[in-house]
Amino acid sequence: MKILPEELKDILLKSGFVSEKDIDSAVRAADQIDRPVSDILIFRGLITDEALAQLIAEHYKVPYITLKNKTIEQTVLDTISESMARSYRMIPFEKNETALKIAMEDPNDFEALEQARRRTRLKIIPHLASSADISRGLAQYKRNIKQVFEQIIEENLKKAVKTGDDLARIAQDLPVVKILETFLQYAMAEAASDIHIEALESSVVVRFRIDGVLRDIITLPRSIQKAIVARIKILSELKIDEHRIPQDGRFKFTMDEDVVSIRVSVIPAFYDENIALRLLSESTRPQPLEELGLTGNNAKIVSENLKKPYGMVLITGPTGSGKSTTLYSILNMLNDPGVNIWTIEDPIEYAINRVNQAQINPTTGFTFASGLRSLLRHDPNVIMVGEIRDNETAQMAIHSALTGHLVLSTLHTNSAAGAIPRFLDMGAEAFLVASTVNVVIAQRLVRKICTACIEKFKPSELELTVFKEKFSGRLEKQEFYRGRGCQECGGSGYKGRVGIFEVLAVSEDIRKLTLKHASLDDIEEQALKEHMISMLEDGLDKISAGITTIEEVLRAVRE
């Protein structure tokens, strides 16, 4: 619900749940990192999502409902389709002949109410629920998946074993099709990035990567592996009878309105062929930079530089640090009917409306460099080059930036300052680098503390060593948080991920250092003098807001 900060402060003070001092401190943190005050209060564990929703419901005189531990009857759930429930963040939870009770994050959303009334032809009684509760409710649409697994396997296993020899036929049989479909649906519902299907001596283990961590999902009988491998090979047009060499392919999968593009890798292993599937969503809307964790002054510097008509915006970090997500968000910010945007990617991870996306293919000679050369003839305003990793691409990117294009790309360096020496190492002329690079963004991903089990704690002196060296003054007033581990987060204490960033704006002085081939340390020192927020400091901001832990930030900056 749209609620003003002053109004929220009023409600909280009256409730006596949170002290004025804590509210003011949360307001300051919220300003610093550009998040709603309510998020900070929840992140810090000062109030639960639930208690907050309850207070707001009381204030607006709407009934409050919690969906925690509530199993909604299937017939009730079916009154509103999953896609409608997701887009309006509403869950039907109780029904009689004439009326339907609906849990909503914003019971004043009149469009949502009207749509629900039309769809169900029932009187709609809106209730306010917490944001976490709505997410929990949405998951109920997918609750039967584990059960589905067990059922299909039990019913059909015998049949699959009997016809064991004819692989192609087994693969076309319904059970394997359905089992694989169930894996994919479950993975999408859990927002998993990868699925691993690995054969052991007497079983098959299926694991999902969620928030960067692999988790065992289910163990299946060993006899099913060959059929699953065959089915995946058919879908991705690989050779079914080739078992000795690795094969790569891809296929698409659709659930409701969500489309995922799936990259397939089949590798011969000791017991059988193992499979790794990488899921790339084609329908996820790119998130705003703030949601990715690029906030406050960092966000300001980036958006100022995106307004410049030409020059280069570089994103750096190791593999898996979230660079492409940031690139896609930026492209989306720039995506306007009057702007001609081209990308050259490897691979294309998300499709973007009205953006011309090209996939490199070195076997046909279509590389980053040659692609850049030919697309310049298409009169683009903005060009995104997936990665600059060789001299030829570096030269072409610089040339494009010099001739009036805004060029976005990624480099493989650890720090923002490191991008400049790296560029020079690739053989680019110092004066060209100095006159084209406008801003460098370095980033890492850290896991977010689970808001359902967050708690305050006092870290040991040892844990704080790294921060003490640099931010000793700040540490005295600092609070620290962690997740205890609960059902919501599978015991890990974490749920979801967010970026920590370091944004280097290339100033006059940094241009001069570039011309002199200055070292990484000298460039970094100058940037810090000009108030660049180091990645460690951005991490500390997110630690004090209760978003992440000391452990996560230290792990990420060491990568």
Ligand SMILES: [Zn+2]
């Ligand atoms: Zn938890």
